[in-house]
Amino acid sequence: MTVLDDNLKKLDGFLARFRDTGIRNRIGGQDVTGSAGVFQSTSPVDKSVICDVAHGTAEDIDAAANAAHEAFAAWRDLPALQRKKILIRIADGIEARAEEIALCECWDTGQAYKFMSKAALRGAENFRYFADQVESARDGQHLKSPTLMNITTRTPIGPVGVITPWNTPFMLSTWKIAPALAAGCTVVHKPAEASPLTARLLVEIAEEAGLPPGVLNTVNGFGEGAGKALCEHPKIKAIAFVGESRTGSLITKQGADTLKRNHLELGGKNPVIVFDDADLDRALDAAIFMIYSINGERCTSSSRLLVQDTIRAEFEAKLVERVNNITVGHPLDPATEIGPLVTEEHFNKVTSYFDIAREDGARVAAGGVTVGDEGYFVRPTLFTGANNRMRIAQEEIFGPVLTSIPFSTEEEALQIANDIPYGLTGYVWTNDLTRALRFTDKLEAGMIWVNSENVRHLPAPFGGVKASGIGRDGGDWSFEFYMEQKNIAFATGRHRITRLGAL
Numbered sequence: 001m002t003v004l005d006d007n008l009k010k011l012d013g014f015l016a017r018f019r020d021t022g023i024r025n026r027i028g029g030q031d032v033t034g035s036a037g038v039f040q041s042t043s044p045v046d047k048s049v050i051c052d053v054a055h056g057t058a059e060d061i062d063a064a065a066n067a068a069h070e071a072f073a074a075w076r077d078l079p080a081l082q083r084k085k086i087l088i089r090i091a092d093g094i095e096a097r098a099e100e101i102a103l104c105e106c107w108d109t110g111q112a113y114k115f116m117s118k119a120a121l122r123g124a125e126n127f128r129y130f131a132d133q134v135e136s137a138r139d140g141q142h143l144k145s146p147t148l149m150n151i152t153t154r155t156p157i158g159p160v161g162v163i164t165p166w167n168t169p170f171m172l173s174t175w176k177i178a179p180a181l182a183a184g185c186t187v188v189h190k191p192a193e194a195s196p197l198t199a200r201l202l203v204e205i206a207e208e209a210g211l212p213p214g215v216l217n218t219v220n221g222f223g224e225g226a227g228k229a230l231c232e233h234p235k236i237k238a239i240a241f242v243g244e245s246r247t248g249s250l251i252t253k254q255g256a257d258t259l260k261r262n263h264l265e266l267g268g269k270n271p272v273i274v275f276d277d278a279d280l281d282r283a284l285d286a287a288i289f290m291i292y293s294i295n296g297e298r299c300t301s302s303s304r305l306l307v308q309d310t311i312r313a314e315f316e317a318k319l320v321e322r323v324n325n326i327t328v329g330h331p332l333d334p335a336t337e338i339g340p341l342v343t344e345e346h347f348n349k350v351t352s353y354f355d356i357a358r359e360d361g362a363r364v365a366a367g368g369v370t371v372g373d374e375g376y377f378v379r380p381t382l383f384t385g386a387n388n389r390m391r392i393a394q395e396e397i398f399g400p401v402l403t404s405i406p407f408s409t410e411e412e413a414l415q416i417a418n419d420i421p422y423g424l425t426g427y428v429w430t431n432d433l434t435r436a437l438r439f440t441d442k443l444e445a446g447m448i449w450v451n452s453e454n455v456r457h458l459p460a461p462f463g464g465v466k467a468s469g470i471g472r473d474g475g476d477w478s479f480e481f482y483m484e485q486k487n488i489a490f491a492t493g494r495h496r497i498t499r500l501g502a503l
């Protein structure tokens with residue numbers, strides 16, 4: 001039996017229960033059917049139906065928000081050590097079911113097992129990291145004035161909504177939910193309609209780990225129904241959102257009447273800038289990894305290659321050779337590097353850029369074709385001969401598609417890099433330290449890596465500028481979002497109080 005056969009057999013076992021009962025919403029520790037019935041989740045591997053999923057609407061969101069509201073005070077007031085222990089047990093539970101999470105995630109999203117096996121473990125790491133912060137999250141400062149001792153403290157903001165996309169749904173959900181729980185907030189989670197499986201596993205694992213009912217609630221449904229209702233609900237105090245930039249502005253509008261606090265992690269069209277003095281072999285490896293791993297469906301992907309004209313021809317030739325060598329295949333086969341794209345709609349979007357590139361006058365140097373017709377497979381694609389005004393250079397394609405744009409000087413590279421609505425990440429390859437300092441100082445991005453691919457460090461801030469988002473995650477930045485800052489001022493003596501109306 002091959003590893004693929006073995007994985008398929010295991011997956012079949014994991015999915016059997018979903019085929020029987022479907023995925024229900026989880027509200028207040030109870031399984032609840034969707035008020036609008038069900039919708040079906042399909043696999044991008046072969047377009048087959050995975051299971052029915054509860055179709056939640058405003059009614060279900062109201063029930064979940066009320067459950068989160070009722071559970072809030074007890075969770076907030078639970079001694080920190082006890083909350084910490086529960087979060088650690090959730091991390092243990094994720095690790096114990098990492099294989100189930102990874103296989104379900106691959107089947108639901110089309111992501112390759114090669115990357116998703118680590119995504120489940122990254123989810124556990126998120127819980128462990130924020131568990132370690134639980135005891136200090138509420139700590140503050142003392143700020144002495146001539147007459148007062150100001151003492152600051154932080155309190156959890158209340159029940160929060162978490163709305164997540166489909167690209168690496170499990171990891172991204174834990175990235176939001178772990179700090180919210182560590183802060184003492186309760187959560188209503190609305191997973192992406194295209195990838196509901198692992199959100200269900202997460203709430204099960206959390207409850208089995210001792211998370212009280214109602215502290216984490218999961219409502220499935222669509223953005224314009226359940227998602228919108230979550231943003232509008234008066235008992236939900238903040239929305240942590242990950243998704244497209246245009247959805248981010250809808251989230252802001254929808255939350256206006258209830259003065260919602262929003263954290264928006266949005267799209268990107270991130271440049272990898274390769275100067276001719278760089279370690280070109282490492283730059284090549286990193287550029288390939290950052291656009292073709294995770295199906296190119298990653299917000300931080302390096303989807304624009306800015307390559308100095310002195311090395312362009314040689315660099316692109318090596319790139320073509322490597323891209324043509326990438327293995328597209330079944331996501332459960334550990335040898336697969338690129339699996340199918342998540343949905344038919346997304347497949348149509350990504351493949352439409354093959355013609356757009358040609359119409360704009362760029363060259364399809366690799367890929368640009370679909371693979372078979374069983375699922376939503378495409379060959380990894382490279383566009384060359386592009387300029388920064390083309391749609392393939394300006395729009396987030398969100399697939400395994402790289403656009404190569406030449407530059408001649410550092411000034412031109414900077415101008416091209418910044419001439420874009422987005423500003424999530426940037427990757428700079430040069431061995432000139434002074435140039436790296438000068439360039440990164442001017443590059444418009446929330447996160448920049450110099451001579452490196454994207455390697456996350458959980459205490460470091462994560463987030464974008466411009467249309468790529470508002471707010472930061474990671475370390476204490478997460479708590480700034482999920483908590484309110486309170487200042488309490490104590491008089492240190494009998495300072496003079498201005499006496500109005502006194503004789």
Ligand code: NAD
Binds near residue numbers: 247468
């Ligand atoms: P999307 O914006 O279409 O959907 C994301 C989530 O929002 C889904 O759960 C969806 O149901 C919900 N939603 C849609 N409309 C809504 C509305 N009106 N109100 C409330 N919720 C609504 O994004 P997607 O296609 O699922 O994901 C891909 C996008 O996510 C890409 O743009 C990618 O760059 C971005 N992303 C960003 C980051 C980051 O950290 N910056 C990480 C991963 C993905």
